[in-house]
Amino acid sequence: MRRIRHDVGKSVVTEALLERMVEDGAELSYAVVNSVECITGRHLLETTINKVAESLHREDVARRCENLSQFSVELARMITSYARETERPASWRFVLVFDAIDRQRDSPPTLLPALARLSEIIPNLTIVFIMTCPPAGTFRTSAIPHVHFPNYSRNEFIEIISASSPPPIPGLATDAALDLWSRFVGPVYDSLGKAAARTLPALRQACITLWPRFTAPILAGTHGPRELTRLLVAARTYLQDERLLAPGIITAQAPSAIRSTAATDPQQTTELSALLPTTARLLLVAAYMASHNATKHDLVLFSTHYHGRRRRRGGLSGGTGGRPNKHRKIARRLLGAHAFVFERMLSIYIALRKEWEADWDRETGRAISGATLAGDVAMAVATLSSLRLLVRVGGGGDPTDRSGRWRVNVGWDVIRPLGRSMGVEVEDWLID
Template identity: 35%
Template sequence: MLPEEVLLGTLNEQYPCRELQIRQLFALYSPYLPSPPAIVVHGLEATGKSSIVKSVLDTSKVPHAIINSRECITGRHLLERTVTSCLDAIDESSEDKVDRRPYSRCENISALAIHLQRLLDGRERFVLVFDGIDRQREAPPTLLPALARFGEIIPNLSIIFIISVPRPRFLHATGVPFINFPAYTKDESIQILSKSPPQIFLEPPEDSPEYTEEQAEEDNAWVWTRFLTAVWDALAKGAARDILSFRAVADKIWRPFVAPIVDGTFGTRDFSRLMVAKRALFQSEDVLLERVVPRTEETTTSAVSKGNYCFLSQFTHDLPYYSKYLLCAAYLASYNPARQDSIYFMKASERKRRKKGGGTAAGRAGRGAKHRKIPRNLLAPSPFPLDRLLAIFHAIVPHSITPTADIYTQITTLSSIRLLVRAGPAGSDVLDPGCKWRVNFGWDYVATLGRSVGFEIAEYLAGGAE
């Protein structure tokens, strides 16, 4: 077996910025020293807890079994998975195979204790690791305290609990060692991700045949490190603090960021000019959103550089043209008083339309504002009849509606996707004129929906919007 310092050096090189935690685990599970009955390894997600614990146990050559609690549906499933994992680990570490028939059932924690006593009787030290045990489904409240006592009942057994945030005295025991894995800092995250920089040039540049692989690796590391610093300062420190999210955000915008280098617009050392040219990538928070269908670079560039409505329409449903106007009309019918419809929607008296907030500008100047009114879009939506919806719809559409447009079918479709909900009895007809409706979306959605067809709904909303 290699000396201890050599093993520690190998683990520290494999898991940087975790020297203290590796040394603590290696001291507790050294092949030459006894181990505690139970320890708790805790820390936030993506801090290296599970990987480091597994690597330390593998390096120490200690027989062990790791049970991922997220894969166990019930408490009994966890117990049976524990017995199966212990059998597999013992079969792997010894030449003699264990007869599995007596261990086919494990219905409660007492049966698990009996099975483990029988399995580990006369064997060397064994470590049982419960990964994510604090998120176990349908776990009885006595599960963790009972498992923590197993090391006292079975002398050659040690338990490791890997959890996110430990509750006070959740094991109901004293003297249990706790090893904390703090979240990676900015410098630590950049140091870890800098060890595997992606390539700038997927293919060698044709105009520079003397560009060697050593130069390419040096340029990759130089640009990638500075790029990670910019990503952290702009996006990751507020919305992607764990190292996995940080890497995911950096990978998303890496290719658009180095595109000017690939096409020859900038050199590999023109980082400041590259940051100015690609600052829109760091100003937009779209990379923080996970999508099933990824957006192309062309769509991202046009959304940032052009002030059109194509980008806005991506945040709404892919609805037909008239359905968007129907939703705008429904929102106005829900939030505008019916008595003011003639003011906002009569095209013959458009020049007399009052300003937002009700009343003319001269009339408001003479009155003292005793009470500040709440904007109507912050209140609950009011029900409205179908005929009022259609009247507002015909008033706000900027052109005459073609007779082929099946408006009623589109209303039914909007009801089926729950954008419009009925406020009357559940058994009434969907298209009954007496049936009342209510919108099932908010101001941000309808404002974006209106702008996608060039309709500013705030100009028609009584009292304005905030």
């Protein structure tokens, strides 16, 4: 048995009907399983066994169910033994309802056909599927009895929502608010009912969201509750804006932060300097330097043996003051990135960290402990790798292996502002 369409009361109607039949003395028992709450197919089978055992008041039930074969055997044992022990008549049925079974996650392809044919194997069992839109050939059988649940019409939407009470308005009588609410639902449906709020819960939420904005002129005293046309004209912008219905999280910002954000380019929020933590930024800059600097220059650039901090060199170059070269070399940063050893990137990262700590100490007048920036380097590497900003060269091996080879996957236009966001001039650390 199938139910079509989404959010038209299929689950409520089905459960209320079964409950009413049991109260009227019908020879049946039932259990409802919400498939959306089940993570895997095995979870669905075990949940179903527990629901059936709870409905039949059975305690001798297997808590583990590995596959469909074990599921059918356990289900048949419980139903037949219950019917025999309680001396149920031959007309007694057990109704097993699977709600939203078409949205079951990680289900095997044979799950739906197997569940649909359980009633052919187990006597006194009726399977009910509550579905939105099952594809053709899902059950691999024909002539399945089904009940079609069409979507609500405009008058039905308005009648259902108007039956509920609107949020109260200070200074407005209850009868006047109910009359205005019933006339307000129709324009909301005409504006949003065909696009953003096509279901009953979505349309009800849209009415509740737009109601304070719609009644704002009444609270201000500019319009009366019977001036529907003027109220709709005043709220026309809200009825045309679907973004008001989208759920989201709004964070409070300090006034200084709001002013600085308004003064800068709005595209800066998507830059890496605003999205990555400090450790990940330093590692990405270190990876770029390892990819675009020759290994022979590492001792000159990054050695801290004689100084606790590297002295700025103002942009080093490979040429000397002798006879000019006949052929000019292309800058290494304009060429492709080369692979480097993971341990070399960590050594450059330590040198960059000392540079950043010294700049921070000089600008703010306070020092940073090494543990603050040491952080979780492995987590930062995993973050850069998952974002494809840092690519591992070659397959296999442990990603944290210090002998593994990596390559940076960003260019100069990204690294330069990223380094300047931390006070590190990347040009001072490159040798062409």
